[in-house]
Amino acid sequence: MKTLIHLAAAGLVTLHAAGAWAAVSADEAKQxxxxxxxxxxxxxxxxxxxxPAYTGGLTTPPADYVPNSGKWPDPFKDEKPLFSVTAANMGQYADQLTPGVQALLKRFPDYRVDVYPTHRSVSYPQWVLDNTVKNATSAQLVGKIEGDGVGGAFGGIPFPIPKNGYEVMWNALLNYQRTExxxxxxxxxxxxxxxGxxxxxxxxxxxxxxxxxxKNAGTKADWPYDRLWxxxxxxxxxxxxxxxxDYSINYSEADQASWAYFPAQRRTRMAPDYKYDTxxxxxxxxxxxxxxxIFRGRMDRFDFKLIGKKEMLVPYNNYRLSQLPVDDVFGPKHVKSDAVRWERHRVWVVEATVKADARHAYSKRTFYIDEDSWNFVETDGFGHDGKLWRVGLDYHFPLYDGGGVxxxxxxxxxxxxxxxxxxxxxxxNGAPLLRVSDKLDKPNLFTPAGIAGTGLR
Structure with missing residues (x-):
């Protein structure tokens, strides 16, 4: 399979100036x-x-979708696999499989990758597309350490024409998600x-x-890019x-902030250890x-190198997985192959190597990021003995009612x-109910006092 390697001649050399790494030119942005x-x-x-060619993504919900029900029916439920990859035939597809997935195929005789027709189903609202085009010539990596933050971007992919691994990682961290x-x-x-x-x-x-x-458009980006309760x-x-x-948009100015509430103590405490390899x-x-x-947090302990882009078999359009009964998902050694949908997509590949003066449980990590959603789809983590240690898989699905994943x-x-x-x-108590909103509906929740108010019992 053809590998699209982006070398320095194609623009992987970053431009350093006063703590900022420059955006692309207007001519480049014309792409x-x-x-x-x-x-x-x-x-x-x-x-x-x-x-297939991209034609705008999936924007028409299936007939059985009920808005705000929390349930997302599978629009491709009637499709059958085109073929399956097993330990017996994986050699034919080795260049389309991550080392982690190859390791799973070798380790488990009944592990199987069922490959379905590819659907480029991710969609974006027009305002996000407009902002992405603006970001292309204004967004910069900022901070005292490369990769510490993003400036000059809002409401869209910050680096749609990335030049290095840090920009691809920030695209994944800032990929389009609904407001809440x-x-x-x-x-x-x-x-x-x-x-067991x-x-x-x-x-x-x-x-x-x-x-x-x-509502944050035009304001200084000193707020966290993501708040999770x-x-x-x-x-x-x-x-x-x-x-x-709170995940910072510039770790040189504000570190990740975490709070924990324990009902027995009736107290909210700072939780500074809720990061890195804790x-x-x-x-x-x-x-x-x-x-x-797959990844969330500061990138200062690793050097992130952009390897390029490849066509690979990855989990995709997994509407069914989170809704299935537990016994239909969990096998004794691995997630049951019947529960997972795989497709062929182009992914960006970023390799992260721990810095000589830094500490982390992993010595190296490889990240695979989908080109359409800018979502992490797979990761391989290596121990300090150089051996593959952990394999991570994200089973995402695009939201056909308004965009995002x-x-x-x-x-x-x-x-x-x-x-x-x-x-x-x-x-x-049954399958999770997943709801989205294009405005902040619960503003009081995202404060230390707010989490204490929800934690009483």
Whole structure:
């Protein structure tokens, strides 16, 4: 499969000036809307036609969709796989599979990648496309350390024609999400080496994206780009515990801020350790705080190198997965192959290597970012022995009612311990209800006092 490697001659050299890394020229930006979509993806299909040309995404909901119901019916439910990749034939598709997925195929004889027709179903509202075109010539990497922040951008993809790994990572962090979205009854499960399944805490969460709040247009971007509130519903011993996290748009000016509320103490406390490779206690320590949505947080401990763009088989349009009964999703060794939809898409590849003077549990991480949604779809994490350690997969689906993607059904395989987990799936009271809004509906929630008010029991 053809690999599109972007070398220095194609513009990977960053321009340093007074702590800022320059945006693209007006001439370069003319590619947007011509050979490239307005959000920076290749408009044309693949040479063999497996990836179609982009025509605007999916904007018509299926007939059984009920607005604001919290349920998102699968518009492709009648489709069948075109072919399957197994350990027996994976050699034919090796250049389209990440090392992590290849490792899963080799390790589990019944693991299977069912490949369906590719649908470039991600859509954007016009105001986001307009802002993206503006951002192309105004957005800059800012801060004292490369990758610490973004300036000169609002309400759109900041770097639709990226020149380095940091810009691609910020595109993923600032990919288009609705102003506010929430989920209730969000389940997660850990499956151990013996095949035993343990229910992890059931969560409610609300996420607010100031970067995509139209009322912030024209203001100085000193607000966090993302605010996340999470509350534990079960087990009863932990019910009411809440966390609020603010993710900074410029870590040189303001660090990530986290607060935790514990009902037994009736107190809200700062939680400065909720970042980097601190294990997430509510998930039994099977994932790190900076692995929320594959990656979330400051990039100062790694050097991020843009490898290029490839056509790869990745999870895509997974409307069914989060709605399926638990027994239809979780196998004794891995997520059941029948539950997952894979498609061929172009993805950006970024390799992150831990800096010589920094500490992290991973020595290297490779990130795969979808060109249409700018969403993380896969990651491979390597230990300090150089061996592949964890494999992360995001099972996102585009929102056909207004644009954007829902991208928090997330799983990690620990190849050393032999366990795996999947979050944001069906909980003990049924499937999660996923709702979005184009305005901030719960402003009082996103304060330390606000999380205390929701945590009483």
């Amino acid at each position: 947007l809307g011509t050979t490239l979509t307005a959000f920076g993806a290749e408009k044309a299909g693949s040479a063999d036609g497996a990836i 979205y929430s989920a209730t009854n969000v389940g997660a499960y850990l499956v151990d080496t013996s095949g 399944r343990t229910a992890l805490p059931v969560l409610n969460f609300v996420e607010y994206r100031p970067f995509y709040d139209p 999470v509350q534990i519903q079960t087990p009863p011993t932990a019910a009411g515990q809440s966390v609020l996290v 294990p997430a206690a509510s998930y039994g320590g099977v994932t790190f705080w900076d692995e929320a949505s 829902y991208a928090v059904t997330l799983g990690f395989y620990d190849l050393e311990k032999g366990n795996y987990f999947l979050s944001y799936t069906t909980g003990e």
